[in-house]
Amino acid sequence: MLPGRPFGSREHAPAVAEWFHRAGVVRIVLSLGAYGVYYSSDGEAGWMDALPVDVVSVNGAGDALMAGLAYGFLHAIPFVDTVRFALACAAMTLTCHDNCHPHLSAAAVGALLQRTAAGTMADGRAVALPPAA
Known part of the structure; x- marks a missing residue:
């Protein structure tokens, strides 16, 4: 929740992102959990759905998303690809305790993205991940 700015649905995301852009933030990723993320930077903006996985626990998924974003930025991966990579990091974490x-x-994240054709299974099945230890 932002002061004076609603954010609880997909419809609010573009206005929230614009508010951050006006405040000087260049790259924005707003997460709505299972509903995916809204990303915005340099004229690129849109929704990216969460990868379909069998959720075991949500603990750590946000941290994994942030780690994936940091990894992409540090390795100069294009923004949209960084967001996709970060979503796959979160998806993997959702599948373990x-x-x-x-x-x-x-x-492992790269292999997951290759197996899922950039995050979507053609038949809607959950993504198969390596077993957690």
Whole structure:
């Protein structure tokens, strides 16, 4: 919740992002959990759905999303690809009881994205992930 600015649905996201842009924030990723994220930067803006996984625990998913964003920024990955990578980090974490999936790595996230054709299963099934320890 932002002071004086509603944010609880997809419809609010563009206005919230614009508020942050006017305040000087260049890259914005607003998470609505299972409903995905709204991203906005340099004229690129839109929704990206969460990857379909069988959720075991939500603990650590937001942290994994942030770690994926940081990884992408530090490695100069294009913004939209960074958001996609971050969503896959969160998806992996959602599938285990730990705060961080024990197999979370750039290689594992890359493999997940390749298996899911950038995050979407053609038949709507949940993404198959490596087993948690």
